[in-house]
Amino acid sequence: MNGWWKNAVSRRLFLAGGALLGGATRLGAPAANAQPPSRGSAGAAEADDHGKHDGMITPGEVDHARNGFDPHQILTDWDTGKVSRLPDGRTLREFEMTAEDKEIEIAPGLMFPAWTYNGRVPGPSLRVSEGDRVRIRFQNFGSHPHSIHFHGIHSARMDGVPGAGNVLPGGEFVYEFDALPFGCHLYHCHSVPLKRHIHKGLYGAFIIDPDPGRRGEEQEAARSRVLGTPENARWQEFVLVMNAFDTNFDEENEVYAVNTVAHAYTKRPIVIARDRPVRLYLINVTEFDPLNSLHLHANFFDYYDHGTTLTPTLKTIDTVMQIQGQRGILEFSFKDHEPGRYMFHAHQSEFAELGWMSVFEVRA
Numbered sequence: 509m510n511g512w513w514k515n516a517v518s519r520r521l522f523l524a525g526g527a528l529l530g531g532a533t534r535l536g537a538p539a540a541n542a543q544p545p546s547r548g549s550a551g552a553a554e555a556d557d558h559g560k561h562d563g564m565i566t567p568g569e570v571d572h573a574r575n576g577f578d579p580h581q582i583l584t585d586w587d588t589g590k591v592s593r594l595p596d597g598r599t600l601r602e603f604e605m606t607a608e609d610k611e612i613e614i615a616p617g618l619m620f621p622a623w624t625y626n627g628r629v630p631g632p633s634l635r636v637s638e639g640d641r642v643r644i645r646f647q648n649f650g651s652h653p654h655s656i657h658f659h660g661i662h663s664a665r666m667d668g669v670p671g672a673g674n675v676l677p678g679g680e681f682v683y684e685f686d687a688l689p690f691g692c693h694l695y696h697c698h699s700v701p702l703k704r705h706i707h708k709g710l711y712g713a714f715i716i717d718p719d720p721g722r723r724g725e726e727q728e729a730a731r732s733r734v735l736g737t738p739e740n741a742r743w744q745e746f747v748l749v750m751n752a753f754d755t756n757f758d759e760e761n762e763v764y765a766v767n768t769v770a771h772a773y774t775k776r777p778i779v780i781a782r783d784r785p786v787r788l789y790l791i792n793v794t795e796f797d798p799l800n801s802l803h804l805h806a807n808f809f810d811y812y813d814h815g816t817t818l819t820p821t822l823k824t825i826d827t828v829m830q831i832q833g834q835r836g837i838l839e840f841s842f843k844d845h846e847p848g849r850y851m852f853h854a855h856q857s858e859f860a861e862l863g864w865m866s867v868f869e870v871r872a
């Protein structure tokens with residue numbers, strides 16, 4: 509415990525003065541070369557901060573255009589693939605995926621040498637329906653071997669592990685399987701060393717909507733999850749991938765986020781309409797820390813672990829934890845609340861201070 513505490517404190521002090529909250533002149537410095545700040549400089553840095561919320565957010569702006577993705581677009585930009593019909597009448601969904609090395613800005617002025625799917629972190633949020641045939645053509649333009657390992661039901665040949673769909677630089681592979689079971693899943697690279705390939709940014713959401721026709725008495729609940737139905741259009745749905753970055757390669761994270769950019773949803777809150785329910789697809793891919801969590805302020809939610817049921821697995825909670833690779837669906841409403849800004853964040857306070865802090869702006 510003593511070792512953990514010392515590391516946590518030194519990491520936080522290092523970041524407070526060196527990379528995240530420091531003066532603009534220090535922001536461009538490579539994180540690994542930054543000097544540990546004195547208490548005085550950390551204090552001065554806090555005084556310089558915007559102070560909009562709690563004085564603990566990163567000053568400045570990330571260049572989303574240069575990154576090629578924006579955390580606000582990632583919230584809702586589903587990739588449903590190219591759709592066609594198979595001879596047996598079923599739906600075929602085809603996706604094009606690439607792996608490429610790319611430097612991305614994860615906090616203002618702080619660059620991270622990422623490995624990406626389709627040039628973004630997290631990769632595209634793939635969304636299909638239960639029972640669809642899914643075909644993914646994967647091309648590896650990166651400098652290392654990579655794969656796509658899907659969480660779901662499929663054959664060993666399609667597992668995306670060394671020996672089955674591991675792709676050398678310049679190569680390609682086609683993964684194909686039926687989308688089962690319905691739920692909130694994920695995909696990630698499974699090349700070795702695994703922790704390196706995941707923490708560099710190779711992961712994304714893989715959502716399988718339930719087929720109402722197969723869900724018996726739960727048809728109505730199933731229909732509300734099916735993208736494109738009027739029942740689903742009532743909902744405000746967002747993808748939240750909890751991730752973190754080890755910027756100095758010491759196997760501990762210096763920056764925490766949802767959808768990669770530290771404090772992105774604190775600076776620009778996620779706007780929600782008060783009279784429409786909210787559904788979050790929450791996925792934890794954080795490397796190096798055993799747990800991550802989400803705590804919603806001033807409200808409670810129902811939770812569907814792995815999203816594989818239509819009745820909640822936890823009811824009326826305000827905090828949920830997930831191990832790495834765990835995920836679930838959160839449902840809640842602000843309909844009886846007064847409009848305003850409502851926080852949500854990791855309930856590990858350190859993660860929140862280092863970037864995993866977000867805000868819903870509830871509007872009447």
Ligand SMILES: [Cu+2]
Nearest residue numbers: 654697699705
């Ligand atoms: Cu990889």
